[in-house]
Amino acid sequence: MRILVVGAGAVGGYFGGRLVQAGRDVTFLVRAGRAEELRRAGLVIKSAHGDATLRDVKTVQTGDAAEPFDLVVLSCKAYNLDDAIASFEPFVGPSTVIMPLLNGMRHIDILTQKFGAARVLGGQCFIAATLNREREIVHLNESQAISFGELEGGLSERVRAIGEVMSGAGFDVATSDNVLLGMWEKWVFLATLAASTCLFRGAVADILSAPDGRRVIEGLLGECRAVAQHNGFTMGPKFDARANQTLFTPSPLTASMLRDVENHARTEADHILGDLIQRGGSAQQRDTGLSLLRIAYSHLKAYEARQARTGE
Incomplete structure (x- = not known):
């Protein structure tokens, strides 16, 4: 081959x-x-x-x-x-x-x-x-x-x-x-990790030590899972066990997207977070309430705008 x-x-x-x-x-x-x-x-x-x-x-x-x-x-x-x-x-x-x-x-x-x-x-x-x-x-x-x-x-x-x-x-x-389910599971996990570590500019351990840090991760995970469910993909018990072990155990883990931000590089915000929001359905897209996922995406788009304007 x-x-x-x-x-x-x-x-x-x-x-x-x-x-x-x-x-x-x-x-x-x-x-x-x-x-x-x-x-x-x-x-x-x-x-x-x-x-x-x-x-x-x-x-x-x-x-x-x-x-x-x-x-x-x-x-x-x-x-x-x-x-x-x-x-x-x-x-x-x-x-x-x-x-x-x-x-x-x-x-x-x-x-x-x-x-x-x-x-x-x-x-x-x-x-x-x-x-x-x-x-x-x-x-x-x-x-x-x-x-x-x-x-x-x-x-x-x-x-x-x-x-x-x-x-x-x-x-x-x-x-x-059933590769699509596996891809959605990874997407939900990665979007949660990227959104949270980029918002807090810190590792999982740093976030969990912050006031309401755990609640933010829980909220992001819930929103990402809801988008998957809307698209017909339900996360099972094995996913829950892996995600809970990784996202709620203090560790130096960060998303590569945070490393991109710290290196003043381009990010995959549109592909990882923006597209997930788009697939959440018209109701979510019209939502003007407090969506952690949308806040995280806006945070990264503001970073990209500054990069384009100043190169910093």
């Missing part, structure tokens, strides 16, 4: 790199600058699960000629989705399968409209990673997992085949017969 990983950043570079280590046929679609970095220093992974320096990884750039790939793994930031689509579209053939690992749901709508629902899988990953100043991939936690499946549910032969190729590559792989 020929795999094209779009980008060689923290997420795509990590999982793509592990697949290369396992001997899979992986090519990275990168810009010229990243291609030069990989040529000079290799693809470098720093992780508690094992460091790696991968030399001579295969790369292509926009405009290069190549046969269509069997699988396209997409892990860009949501605000770069249009550019990413334009870059990998020439490498999509009649039998190419696209596996996005983005958060939320808006990208699924865009990809299925562009390529057709039959070519797109649902997918999600569980990892915290970043690029350091040396452009090395630094794995920040223990989690390293990918889950994927058919948008319509069930376990197809192609999903099983992809699962077999990815298995044994040094990270956890799960094929799902």
